[in-house]
Amino acid sequence: MEVMKFGGTSVGTPQRMKEVSELITRSGKPTFVVLSAMSGTTNTLIEIADYLYKKNPEGANEVINNLERKYLGHLDELYSTEEYKQKTKDFILEECNYLRSFTKDLFTSFEEKAIVAQGEFISTNMVVNYLLEKGIKAVLLNSLDFMRTDKNAEPDLQFIRTKLNAVLAENSGYQIYIAQGFVCKNAYDEIDNLQRGGSDYTASLVGAAINAEEIQIWTDIDGMHNNDPRVVDNTEAVRQLNFEEASELAYFGAKILHPTCVQPAKYSGIPVRLKNTMEPDAEGTIINNELVRGKIKAVAAKDKITAIKIKSSRMLGASGFLRKVFEIFESYQTPIDMITTSEVGVSMTIESVTHLEEIVTELKKYGTVTVDSDMCIICVVGDLDWNNIGFETIATDAMKNIPVRMISYGGSNYNISFLIKESDKKAALQSLSNQLFKH
Ligand code: ASP
Ligand code: MG
Numbered sequence: 001m002e003v004m005k006f007g008g009t010s011v012g013t014p015q016r017m018k019e020v021s022e023l024i025t026r027s028g029k030p031t032f033v034v035l036s037a038m039s040g041t042t043n044t045l046i047e048i049a050d051y052l053y054k055k056n057p058e059g060a061n062e063v064i065n066n067l068e069r070k071y072l073g074h075l076d077e078l079y080s081t082e083e084y085k086q087k088t089k090d091f092i093l094e095e096c097n098y099l100r101s102f103t104k105d106l107f108t109s110f111e112e113k114a115i116v117a118q119g120e121f122i123s124t125n126m127v128v129n130y131l132l133e134k135g136i137k138a139v140l141l142n143s144l145d146f147m148r149t150d151k152n153a154e155p156d157l158q159f160i161r162t163k164l165n166a167v168l169a170e171n172s173g174y175q176i177y178i179a180q181g182f183v184c185k186n187a188y189d190e191i192d193n194l195q196r197g198g199s200d201y202t203a204s205l206v207g208a209a210i211n212a213e214e215i216q217i218w219t220d221i222d223g224m225h226n227n228d229p230r231v232v233d234n235t236e237a238v239r240q241l242n243f244e245e246a247s248e249l250a251y252f253g254a255k256i257l258h259p260t261c262v263q264p265a266k267y268s269g270i271p272v273r274l275k276n277t278m279e280p281d282a283e284g285t286i287i288n289n290e291l292v293r294g295k296i297k298a299v300a301a302k303d304k305i306t307a308i309k310i311k312s313s314r315m316l317g318a319s320g321f322l323r324k325v326f327e328i329f330e331s332y333q334t335p336i337d338m339i340t341t342s343e344v345g346v347s348m349t350i351e352s353v354t355h356l357e358e359i360v361t362e363l364k365k366y367g368t369v370t371v372d373s374d375m376c377i378i379c380v381v382g383d384l385d386w387n388n389i390g391f392e393t394i395a396t397d398a399m400k401n402i403p404v405r406m407i408s409y410g411g412s413n414y415n416i417s418f419l420i421k422e423s424d425k426k427a428a429l430q431s432l433s434n435q436l437f438k439h
Pocket of ligand 1: 007008036037042043119181182195196197198199200
């Protein structure tokens, strides 16, 4: 079976829901479908919870009324029969009354989680009813019956596997299985979720649990591009990425999946394919365990980076120096992204500058500190095993006219990163594209 996951914008309007229904049924093969809430809904549910935390039930009710009106307004466009309009209307009214029931009681994070889960319940109900109206053999599963996190709030794959396979065995013979993304139960049997954007994680876990042939993540872009299309002309979709290469790129927000989210698929060896709902026949990007030797796959950049250098002769031959430096960043919960060292100095980059001043003040105890703002990390991803010769030189050669502040290579077999000025980003990305992807 294949798993197909559609995000909020892909089910964002009745028209888009119809398109999704077309996509999931066209192969005619049994398919497991994971859906997000309609776009904007989870934010609205969080807003409702926020009013309730602030003990403002009128505020919450107003938002619920608007949400109800909006959803009821979709029915005429989505369904053609009175029966299904009524059926779905009843469900939406029931859902909204459920949301209203929270305005009367004590409000805690437990109630909040129950509220934010409802967007996925509504969207999956709407789509399954649409399929049933069309006479398709579809069944709606309840993710709360099988999606579960353990005491560390990590997904419990063993539990998910056992439960989900039992649920599927009870519901055999359907063409389409639909389930809610994002929602789960926790180790205490309470309603919980896999964090914002967690529907991708649901799809990966479901795929691993049922040993799917492929996990498809459908969005509005044609997979992952080999360079930033907003900056560089003529970028191309990357056909294939290794899971490790995909993890390197994830930091760059390259509209790619979060590394933890693809973990279950990676360990189970199930390919993840990024597909475009606007161009369903395009191949998209496949992420799997295959490593294409000697190939640079993509370039990505991240702006608004700050570099901090600490130079100290005390670092020479001293043990524990780096630990002290890192502890300062840790105590301000500021992640370090890139590091380079020399015998008497270390340079690091950070993204969040909330505690920059405090960090710099503390670092000054250990050496001379310099800060460079408005920097940009350029990351080149592909087979960059150190035994290969020539690749790092092609990348550095592309930077020959650009002042480079830091170079990081050898941290993994898949990456070389450069730190440059933000103002040089376009030139650097263009030059890398010319050098690496010229045909
Ligand atoms: N609906 C949830 C969110 O907006 C989960 C998801 O879409 O992946 O974060
Ligand atoms: Mg998403």
